[in-house]
Amino acid sequence: MALFIGARGSASVAQVKAIRRFTVRTVLPEPIAALDTLATNLRWSWHQPTRELFAGLDPELWEESRHDPAGLLGLVTREQLQRLALDPDVVARVRAAEEDLRAYLEEPRWYQGLGDAAPKCTAYFSPEYGITEVLPQYSGGLGILAGDHLKSASDLGVPLIGVGLLYQAGYFKQSLSRDAWQQETYPVLDPDALPLTLLKEADGTACVVTLPLPNGRKLHAHIWRADVGRVPLLLLDSNMPANDDGARSITDRLYGGGGDHRLQQELLLGMGGVKALRIFQRLTGGPAPEVFHTNEGHAGFLGIERIQELMSASEPLTWDEALVAGRASTVFTTHTPVAAGIDRFDAAQIKYFFDAGLAPDVPTAKVLELGRESYEGGDPSVFNMAVMGLRLAQRANGVAKLHGRVSREMFSGLWPGFDHSEVPITSVTNGVHVPTWIDPSVNSMAEDLAPGSGVGGRWDVVFNVSDEKIWQIRRELRTRLIEDVRRRVRAAWRKRGAGEAELTWTDSILNPDVLTIGFARRVPTYKRLTLMLRDPARLKRLLLDPEHPIQIVIAGKSHPADDAGKKMIQDLVRFTDDPEVRHRIVFLPNYDIAMARTLFPGCDVWLNNPLRPLEACGTSGMKAAINGSLNLSVLDGWWDELYDGSNGWAIPTASGSASAHERDDIEAAALYELIESQVAPRFYGHAGTETGAESAGAAGPSSGRPEGEPTSWISMIKHTLSFLGPAVSADRMVGDYVTELYTPAAKAGRAAVAEDYRAARELAAWTKHVRSNWSQVHVEHIDSGGLSEVPQIGDKLNVSTYLNLGVLNPSDVLVELAYGKVDDADQLTGVGLTELEPSEHLGNGRYLFTGAATIEHSGAFGYTVRVIPRHEGLASKAELGLVVNA
Numbered sequence: 089m090a091l092f093i094g095a096r097g098s099a100s101v102a103q104v105k106a107i108r109r110f111t112v113r114t115v116l117p118e119p120i121a122a123l124d125t126l127a128t129n130l131r132w133s134w135h136q137p138t139r140e141l142f143a144g145l146d147p148e149l150w151e152e153s154r155h156d157p158a159g160l161l162g163l164v165t166r167e168q169l170q171r172l173a174l175d176p177d178v179v180a181r182v183r184a185a186e187e188d189l190r191a192y193l194e195e196p197r198w199y200q201g202l203g204d205a206a207p208k209c210t211a212y213f214s215p216e217y218g219i220t221e222v223l224p225q226y227s228g229g230l231g232i233l234a235g236d237h238l239k240s241a242s243d244l245g246v247p248l249i250g251v252g253l254l255y256q257a258g259y260f261k262q263s264l265s266r267d268a269w270q271q272e273t274y275p276v277l278d279p280d281a282l283p284l285t286l287l288k289e290a291d292g293t294a295c296v297v298t299l300p301l302p303n304g305r306k307l308h309a310h311i312w313r314a315d316v317g318r319v320p321l322l323l324l325d326s327n328m329p330a331n332d333d334g335a336r337s338i339t340d341r342l343y344g345g346g347g348d349h350r351l352q353q354e355l356l357l358g359m360g361g362v363k364a365l366r367i368f369q370r371l372t373g374g375p376a377p378e379v380f381h382t383n384e385g386h387a388g389f390l391g392i393e394r395i396q397e398l399m400s401a402s403e404p405l406t407w408d409e410a411l412v413a414g415r416a417s418t419v420f421t422t423h424t425p426v427a428a429g430i431d432r433f434d435a436a437q438i439k440y441f442f443d444a445g446l447a448p449d450v451p452t453a454k455v456l457e458l459g460r461e462s463y464e465g466g467d468p469s470v471f472n473m474a475v476m477g478l479r480l481a482q483r484a485n486g487v488a489k490l491h492g493r494v495s496r497e498m499f500s501g502l503w504p505g506f507d508h509s510e511v512p513i514t515s516v517t518n519g520v521h522v523p524t525w526i527d528p529s530v531n532s533m534a535e536d537l538a539p540g541s542g543v544g545g546r547w548d549v550v551f552n553v554s555d556e557k558i559w560q561i562r563r564e565l566r567t568r569l570i571e572d573v574r575r576r577v578r579a580a581w582r583k584r585g586a587g588e589a590e591l592t593w594t595d596s597i598l599n600p601d602v603l604t605i606g607f608a609r610r611v612p613t614y615k616r617l618t619l620m621l622r623d624p625a626r627l628k629r630l631l632l633d634p635e636h637p638i639q640i641v642i643a644g645k646s647h648p649a650d651d652a653g654k655k656m657i658q659d660l661v662r663f664t665d666d667p668e669v670r671h672r673i674v675f676l677p678n679y680d681i682a683m684a685r686t687l688f689p690g691c692d693v694w695l696n697n698p699l700r701p702l703e704a705c706g707t708s709g710m711k712a713a714i715n716g717s718l719n720l721s722v723l724d725g726w727w728d729e730l731y732d733g734s735n736g737w738a739i740p741t742a743s744g745s746a747s748a749h750e751r752d753d754i755e756a757a758a759l760y761e762l763i764e765s766q767v768a769p770r771f772y773g774h775a776g777t778e779t780g781a782e783s784a785g786a787a788g789p790s791s792g793r794p795e796g797e798p799t800s801w802i803s804m805i806k807h808t809l810s811f812l813g814p815a816v817s818a819d820r821m822v823g824d825y826v827t828e829l830y831t832p833a834a835k836a837g838r839a840a841v842a843e844d845y846r847a848a849r850e851l852a853a854w855t856k857h858v859r860s861n862w863s864q865v866h867v868e869h870i871d872s873g874g875l876s877e878v879p880q881i882g883d884k885l886n887v888s889t890y891l892n893l894g895v896l897n898p899s900d901v902l903v904e905l906a907y908g909k910v911d912d913a914d915q916l917t918g919v920g921l922t923e924l925e926p927s928e929h930l931g932n933g934r935y936l937f938t939g940a941a942t943i944e945h946s947g948a949f950g951y952t953v954r955v956i957p958r959h960e961g962l963a964s965k966a967e968l969g970l971v972v973n974a
Contacts, residue, residue: 117173122186127157133220197245207834211377213387224258236521240818242317251361254323268661358389385473391480399449408852417837420481463501512964519821527689547813569690606691608643622756636768643679689715696721710816851961864894898926902958907951
């Protein structure tokens with residue numbers, strides 16, 4: 089592990105730039121050498137005792153290092169290290185922490201009790217990972233979700249390997265100009281100074297992944313390993329001398345560059361990522377992944393690389409066979425509910441790169457078909473990464489129940505003839521890693537009552553905590569947030585060009601006894617950062633209300649190319665600059681994990697007002713909820729399924745017939761009304777008046793609050809923690825992935841590869857046979873009987889249907905009677921399904937199928953018959969997208 093050596097008070101030389109930079113290793117004395125292991129395993133980012141150990145070594149340097157253990161060790165002098173090594177208390181604490189980490193890494197956990205059905209190893213591919221601010225390889229929710237997935241997998245003992253890219257500048261750092269326009273900078277990261285280890289061969293040379301590029305060029309990448317508890321994370325880095333300048337810059341920054349640049353990043357992530365996995369497996373001797381999880385379409389090319397492996401094996405599979413084998417063990421997660429959020433490339437770009445030999449045994453035409461939008465309303469000239477991801481995975485999911493429904497509708501063109509409800513995309517609602525995001529003071533409430541449990545394991549104990557204790561903790565968290573806000577606002581204004589004499593007002597920003605609302609997320613237009621500004625005068629009245637004032641803390645980054653998002657930030661910041669309200673509403677630049685750890689616990693209410701249903705999940709409100717904050721949100725994403733009327737408030741949405749302007753007016757008015765009539769009065773109890781000084785901006789407790797605590801508000805906090813705590817936990821999420829997706833995928837994958845891929849070969853041949861002859865299948869005639877002259881509930885509907893299957897056999901198809909109520913357009917609703925059985929072979933491919941259904945509803949009733957391919961190797965009825973309706 090490479091660590092910077094530094095010392096406090098060192099001098100700098102102006103205007104002199106180093107021509108070379110390298111990292112000097114810190115040599116730790118043997119008694120405390122385990123600090124290196126503790127610093128390099130990122131478990132410290134969520135394990136409070138380990139963080140406290142490092143903080144206790146030198147509290148001042150801990151702050152200077154910005155809570156980075158490796159950075160801290162790089163700042164400690166050699167003399168101080170020697171003194172620490174001679175301190176028996178320090179040595180004992182280091183050894184105890186080392187033993188605790190060893191036990192965590194080796195002892196069986198939840199997953200080890202599942203038996204042999206669960207996959208021996210799962211590979212998880214994502215374009216970004218938000219694990220700690222020390223490793224800035226994330227832009228927003230997708231990366232934070234991926235980081236939380238790895239952390240919970242580690243805590244649960246799930247044998248998982250993460251795969252991603254190491255970006256030389258990560259995502260950008262955000263600041264504001266004097267006129268409040270977002271500014272971006274890209275500080276270059278030194279991998280040797282990060283908690284990473286370069287993967288090396290037995291002879292000490294660095295491992296290299298290589299991909300061919302057009303015009304005879306090569307793309308080489310090193311593999312860096314981060315340890316996320318029990319989970320290794322492999323990050324590919326193209327910044328190496330063997331590359332030309334173009335290839336070297338492919339991993340320059342997250343979501344940077346144009347079309348070719350982005351495509352090459354995704355080729356390296358997917359195809360290079362599989363190659364990196366194989367190298368890692370060879371070096372460690374660990375089990376090969378049985379399941380591949382593609383976290384969003386960016387990593388979809390992993391499926392092409394796996395097909396290439398199978399087609400180039402000593403006993404090669406055909407394209408069709410390799411596709412079947414690869415799909416069986418692949419899970420695809422989509423995170424976007426809007427087509428504009430999906431990566432789409434010109435098909436000619438894809439052809440250009442694959443013709444260079446990226447997958448020499450895979451026909452380029454087959455690759456192009458995987459991503460082609462060959463459905464009604466699609467663009468056949470475009471290569472759609474999400475479409476490819478769905479075609480390469482036998483199992484797919486959205487990230488909330490509502491998002492699952494939206495995804496089934498959005499991608500329904502891939503399964504024509506099927507109802508949206510039957511599109512084979514399920515959902516696993518996202519979660520958040522509780523130990524990372526819960527504040528220690530909130531966790532301590534449970535520890536005080538049931539030592540060793542913590543709120544994360546005993547959410548119910550919150551009901552035994554006194555109202556006084558909860559209210560005290562909430563105020564402490566609010567106060568800590570305010571201190572952080574004042575520091576950040578001063579720093580932001582200094583960057584905007586303000587002098588110290590202009591910033592005395594920042595000492596009185598916010599008030600620890602005022603209702604605090606938080607809003608922090610990426611700033612695309614659909615998240616509506618500025619909805620709160622719809623009526624500026626009314627917002628001002630809410631902020632300055634003499635009895636029920638509110639204060640708002642806002643943060644968020646806009647993509648560098650999104651000028652509309654930047655304009656929203658500028659409009660908001662200009663409002664916060666107003667001297668009349670700037671003590672009550674602030675915008676904090678450079679939102680990151682470090683800021684979030686104070687922001688989420690310190691807010692009383694978490695605001696979320698996207699355009700429904702454009703928020704796939706939105707986990708920021710989950711992080712607030714596990715700290716006792718109440719959500720105030722549009723019923724979108726996770727809130728749509730978990731809001732129960734007692735854990736926060738739902739912002740009403742306008743009808744679909746409203747224009748965009750009317751919709752924003754209606755929903756903003758609803759937001760103001762909720763805050764004014766419900767949220768603020770409940771927070772303040774039954775009364776509350778500020779002093780004149782406080783109205784002017786001075787900090788201090790509100791003098792008008794009634795004696796005691798707001799019992800109704802605290803009751804909502806307790807309910808939120810007990811109900812939402814386990815529901816929004818990433819442990820629950822990862823457990824759902826394991827049981828609902830990973831284990832079935834492992835079972836299907838094992839069946840596909842058994843006996844030299846016999847099942848995969850058979851399913852491929854059967855699929856080709858069915859597709860080639862499906863046009864022969866049709867329903868010739870349907871007879872019904874058994875009903876009385878006036879049908880009644882409970883009557884049996886007997887159906888006989890005459891089918892022509894051509895060359896197919898009855899065992900190749902599922903014949904269903906679909907029945908239910910019908911509307912004025914004869915559309916079936918509340919559909920029931922009954923399988924019809926073959927009862928007679930009529931010759932020449934003709935068969936009679938019969939069955940019956942019970943009428944269970946009064947009113948207009950209807951039925952029809954449909955035919956679908958059936959095979960034990962298919963994961964859903966709709967998998968092949970083939971259906972014949974009567």
